[in-house]
Amino acid sequence: MVFYPPEWVPKLPFDPPDSIPISDFMLNEKYGRYPLAQSKPPFTCGVSGRSYTALQVRKRVEFLARGLAKEFGWQPNHGTGWDKVIGVFSVNTIDTLTLIWATHRLAGISTPANAAYSASELEHQLKTSKAKALFTCLPLLPIALEAARNAGIPKGNICLFDLPKEILGGNAPPSEFKTVNQLIDEGAALPSTFLNELRWEKGEGANRVAFLCYSSGTSGMPKAVMISHCNMIANILQLTAFEKSRFAPGHLDVVLGLLPHSHIYSLAVVCHTNVYRGFGVINLPKFDLQQLLGAIQRFKINTLYLVPPIIIALTKNKDLVKKYDLSSVVGIFTGAAPLGEETARDLQVDHPTWVIRQGYGLTETSTVVCSTSDHDIFLGSSGSILPATECRLVTPEGTEIEGYDQPGELVVRSPSVVLGYLNDDAANKETFRDGWIHTGDEAVVRKSPLGYEHIFIVDRIKELIKVKGMQVAPAELEAHLLTHPFVADCAVIPVPDEAAGEIPKAFVVKSASVSADVIERIVVRDIQKHVEQHKSRYKWLKGGVEFIDVIPKSPSGKILRRLLRDQEREKRRKEGAKL
Numbered sequence: 001m002v003f004y005p006p007e008w009v010p011k012l013p014f015d016p017p018d019s020i021p022i023s024d025f026m027l028n029e030k031y032g033r034y035p036l037a038q039s040k041p042p043f044t045c046g047v048s049g050r051s052y053t054a055l056q057v058r059k060r061v062e063f064l065a066r067g068l069a070k071e072f073g074w075q076p077n078h079g080t081g082w083d084k085v086i087g088v089f090s091v092n093t094i095d096t097l098t099l100i101w102a103t104h105r106l107a108g109i110s111t112p113a114n115a116a117y118s119a120s121e122l123e124h125q126l127k128t129s130k131a132k133a134l135f136t137c138l139p140l141l142p143i144a145l146e147a148a149r150n151a152g153i154p155k156g157n158i159c160l161f162d163l164p165k166e167i168l169g170g171n172a173p174p175s176e177f178k179t180v181n182q183l184i185d186e187g188a189a190l191p192s193t194f195l196n197e198l199r200w201e202k203g204e205g206a207n208r209v210a211f212l213c214y215s216s217g218t219s220g221m222p223k224a225v226m227i228s229h230c231n232m233i234a235n236i237l238q239l240t241a242f243e244k245s246r247f248a249p250g251h252l253d254v255v256l257g258l259l260p261h262s263h264i265y266s267l268a269v270v271c272h273t274n275v276y277r278g279f280g281v282i283n284l285p286k287f288d289l290q291q292l293l294g295a296i297q298r299f300k301i302n303t304l305y306l307v308p309p310i311i312i313a314l315t316k317n318k319d320l321v322k323k324y325d326l327s328s329v330v331g332i333f334t335g336a337a338p339l340g341e342e343t344a345r346d347l348q349v350d351h352p353t354w355v356i357r358q359g360y361g362l363t364e365t366s367t368v369v370c371s372t373s374d375h376d377i378f379l380g381s382s383g384s385i386l387p388a389t390e391c392r393l394v395t396p397e398g399t400e401i402e403g404y405d406q407p408g409e410l411v412v413r414s415p416s417v418v419l420g421y422l423n424d425d426a427a428n429k430e431t432f433r434d435g436w437i438h439t440g441d442e443a444v445v446r447k448s449p450l451g452y453e454h455i456f457i458v459d460r461i462k463e464l465i466k467v468k469g470m471q472v473a474p475a476e477l478e479a480h481l482l483t484h485p486f487v488a489d490c491a492v493i494p495v496p497d498e499a500a501g502e503i504p505k506a507f508v509v510k511s512a513s514v515s516a517d518v519i520e521r522i523v524v525r526d527i528q529k530h531v532e533q534h535k536s537r538y539k540w541l542k543g544g545v546e547f548i549d550v551i552p553k554s555p556s557g558k559i560l561r562r563l564l565r566d567q568e569r570e571k572r573r574k575e576g577a578k579l
Contacts, residue, residue: 001402002392003445005385006452008373010241012387016234016415018206021198023101025233026276027058032237034278040252042275043094046284046295048164050094054278057098064102064180066187066195071178072133072157076107076198081209084108087131087153088262089122089144091115091285093161095180096261097271099135104210104229107198111212111224112262116470116536119146121222126151128224128422129212133157135180138173159183167285206230212422213264215363215471222473224422231366232268234415238386239273239368246374247277254328255303257281258292258310263469265335268367269359270305289313293324300328307336307469308343308501315346316498331355331374336469337501338457341380358382360457364437366416370455381446381454389414391455392436393443407458410443411436463561465494465502467538472504474561477531477539481506484530486514486523489551491559495543495568505543507564509551520547 017031025031036058041051052060069075074084086103088110090096100110111129113122126134126147134153136144137160148158160179173179200208210229214222247253255274259266274281282299284291287310295301311334314321331354332347344356357372360382369391372383385391393401393408401408413436420428431438442459465472474492481490489509494502506527514523524545532540552560 001400002390003385003453003455004390005242005387006376008452009384009387010244012237012241014237016230016237018204018230019200019202020205020229020233021104021107021200021208022210022229022232022272023061023104024198025229025236026101026272027061031233032240033276034252039275039278040254040280043097043257043271043281043283044299045094045164046257046282046291046299047166049298050164051280052094054275060095060098060184061101061105062195063184063187064098065105066190067183067185068102068106068108068187069195070186070190071183074106074108076105076196081107081109082130083132085111085129085131085133085212087111087113087122087126087129087134089113089115089117089134089140089147090137090161091139091163091167092257092261092266092283093137093163093285094283095161097275099161099180105195105198107200107208109209109212111214112267113214114262114470114536115140115260116538117143117147118534118536119143119150120534121536122147123150125214125222125224126153133159135159135161137161137163138168138171139163141174141177163285205233207419209419211267213262213267213363222476223424223427225363226419226422227363227366228419231416231418232272234388235268235366235368236273236276238388238414238416239269239371240277241387242371242373253277253279253302254299255279255281256292256296256301256305257283258287259305259307259336259469263336264363264367265361265469266305269333269335289317289320293321293326296329297325302328302330304329304332306332306334308334308339309468309499311339311347312343312498312501315343315350318350321350326351329354331357333357333359333371335359335361335368337466338382339380344379360441360455362437362439364418364431364439365412365414366418368416369410369412369414369439376448376450376452376454378446378448378454381448381456384452384454386414389416391445393445394438404445404447407442407444409461410439410441410455410457412439413437463493465492465504467500467502467504469501470536470538472539474504474559477504477506477535477541478559480531480534481508481527484527486511486527488512491551491561491564492541493543493561493564493568495572497542500538500542503542504539505568506541506545507548507551508545509549510547523547 036054039054044051103110162181209226211227212224359371361367361369370383390413392411440461477492488511491507495505497503552563
């Protein structure tokens, strides 16, 4: 049985254009974008207050494209996108999207990297994407230099985003590295004829990669997801149509841009969709509750795009929250991980006028598959299906589910479904089949009190661990743990954590080299340090290390993580009962 959008959901106003880059779609009013001259400044620094108008951003994109063309010897219609891959490794800046759109103006590819990455993780992304240049910021420069050196990127191909003095303090960027502003100035000095107009045939936008965004997938190191220009454009149109009734004609929202722009949720929803609608995004470099509350008060932010751990922080710090004027806030949108119904109700009690909406999506769907509408709030659900999207539920045996409240793997078809994984035929065959993407998430369909179908995500077949919205693949940590001399076998599972949502816990079978007289806590700490020295903080084993005699596995050798999760859940339940 195929599930479709409810009857109230409008159709797309037009088919997603497939012969233009995202930069044209975002900066040209021909494709339905809100008039540039009437739009709010697309991005404002929430620390310094600095911003550029939408018309200024369009000029900066063109000037930066010329600067990049001169710096690296690129032209829009020469070579392929794979010759012009630019890595973006930075905190959020008001020029992050300026660089991305300038890259697309050159028919290049942008590969945004998580600012929390270690040098080895960034190196993996730079190598597999074959990035030719890297843009970073001063606080992340040491990591960027190490990763770029190991990935073979020349030092001269590393450039810096300009950060405000409020973030840099007294530190000044080294003069040996060009900055985005310098490249823009150089491009502004060049004649308009320096850069050829981009010429694409029909269908090229659907087949050319715009982004290489990295997803944890089901195993191993993060995979490069190939998002086409048309994929991203489609999701912008889908979200805009779905939420059209939310806004009165001429209303322009101010939204929070706290979530990392390297994350698909922020990249597609917070940045692209809101800017297309003429809204203003208030950027913050990292999560700091006081800074966040101060920005809401200062910039009169209307919509907060959050993840569950930040929502929990709001509910747990009531006294601090009451010190700030949050009267401008109309509602929140949460994604990246399920929001517990209890947490949602706590937030609603504290802020009864806020509309709490939740959505669901993947990097592999260029983000949103379903979302909550203001008029049909159903706490706990991920909302209704977006326009031009179809969903099915399939049992492990491949049987189609025909009714409500019956769990099955969520399978999706949409124009936003990506081209696939880069150089990974096995993962592509497993995930993308006959035009449908198998999400790896278990879901049920239920009807809201108003009678409309909603998607509820009830489990994760893919077994990803989501720490503050960041994805951790258990197999990645397991592969690393097996390099430790004390570890003979292991399995990693998520355990609940109030602040982070989930944190990784390792079950370890000790190797024969660990003598019986070695103190167990010393072994545990040594294993934890092994992870901390090589992995990002959100991947650390903060859920602990537990020794067991054997890792449960299926006859085929697959780790039965669900069994370990069930045992862990029961143990915690009993421990709670004793308290």
